[in-house]
Amino acid sequence: MKSGSESVDFKAHGFPERYDCFMALLDVPSAADFHQKEVLVAGGAGFLGSWLSETLLAHGSSVTCIDNLATGREANISHLRTHKNFRFEKIDISDGIMDRHFDMIFHFASRASPEEYQQHPVETMLANSIGTRNILELAAKYNSRVIYASSSEVYGHPDVVPTPESYWGHVNPIGPRSCYDEGKRFGEALCMAYLRAYNLDVRIVRIFNTYGPRIRGDGAYARAASRFINQALRSEPLTVYGDGSQTRSFCFVTDTINAILRVATSDAARAEVFNIGNPREITILTLAQLVEQLAGGSHGVKYGPLPEDDPPRRCPDISKARSILGWEPRVGLEEGLSQTMRWFRENELPRSNT
Numbered sequence: 001m002k003s004g005s006e007s008v009d010f011k012a013h014g015f016p017e018r019y020d021c022f023m024a025l026l027d028v029p030s031a032a033d034f035h036q037k038e039v040l041v042a043g044g045a046g047f048l049g050s051w052l053s054e055t056l057l058a059h060g061s062s063v064t065c066i067d068n069l070a071t072g073r074e075a076n077i078s079h080l081r082t083h084k085n086f087r088f089e090k091i092d093i094s095d096g097i098m099d100r101h102f103d104m105i106f107h108f109a110s111r112a113s114p115e116e117y118q119q120h121p122v123e124t125m126l127a128n129s130i131g132t133r134n135i136l137e138l139a140a141k142y143n144s145r146v147i148y149a150s151s152s153e154v155y156g157h158p159d160v161v162p163t164p165e166s167y168w169g170h171v172n173p174i175g176p177r178s179c180y181d182e183g184k185r186f187g188e189a190l191c192m193a194y195l196r197a198y199n200l201d202v203r204i205v206r207i208f209n210t211y212g213p214r215i216r217g218d219g220a221y222a223r224a225a226s227r228f229i230n231q232a233l234r235s236e237p238l239t240v241y242g243d244g245s246q247t248r249s250f251c252f253v254t255d256t257i258n259a260i261l262r263v264a265t266s267d268a269a270r271a272e273v274f275n276i277g278n279p280r281e282i283t284i285l286t287l288a289q290l291v292e293q294l295a296g297g298s299h300g301v302k303y304g305p306l307p308e309d310d311p312p313r314r315c316p317d318i319s320k321a322r323s324i325l326g327w328e329p330r331v332g333l334e335e336g337l338s339q340t341m342r343w344f345r346e347n348e349l350p351r352s353n354t
């Protein structure tokens, strides 16, 4: 167990006796980099934000978590609420932000599920534009380091797969996904503008599909992996869109967090952008079959229409993260899906039955 982790009330976590095994997968490069640091996590009650918040707390940071709870859930951070170095404020970063010094700011506040962000296109664009501006202004005032959560969506429908950071993207600027794609592209451009204008320390992570405990599997919030797991555990057919031949690459959450924390601390990551994802590319139909197999029973596949502008292929080239950060994913898809399935079984299914 890493230093400082005993001060976090992990026993109160959703998966108590399994928690150590998740913490063991976290591999923070230098815990000293986070010790006694004032850190702001915007979107801290979300899937990735809550993992970040607790990992930072466990390594000695004082964490201020802000979230408008549009997608994030209080349940994700309830086990942190009593910690003396944790505070939560319900804030929408598009409306404004506190005026206080932070050493580091993680901007992870945005809807990320295609079905959800397409229902809230304006809010999604504002979180990544006005919201990002509010974060960057605060950072410029107090000389904070900013880590901006961008997305593989900036590549749109890439002609180059696996896609390196040097690829500029192939995006429909007026399509149904553009609120997110262009929101993230604008957010990246604004980070670089603050770097050039004010010499601000910014770092950008382009996060590819990530899954793991606390990812939402309900309604429009669900992503392919979490929806399939939910459906399989409820003995329902899995809803595959199109013929399922489109591809994605799935990274387990602890691998993603490890990479983000390396980006946050590595001197060589300043002013850089990194693809963070697992380079194993699989079809969505293969993912569905794998989930069925791990769940131990098949209830069939229900095919539905392919959503407009759904990217046909997505896979990261992670050479840059490998060479500069010394990072690569360690958790295989079968292992990660099993862990996630166990978490859904123990946490989400009981919750929805009450």
Ligand code: UDP
Pocket: 113, 114, 115, 209, 222, 223, 224, 225, 227, 228, 239, 240, 241, 242, 246, 248, 284, 306, 307, 310, 311
């Ligand atoms: N998908 C699917 N069934 C679902 C949800 C998603 O077949 O119930 C497909 C979706 O069309 C896409 C892929 O799975 O091709 C990944 O979708 P996700 O919502 O996880 O996000 P994306 O990778 O498109 O941002």
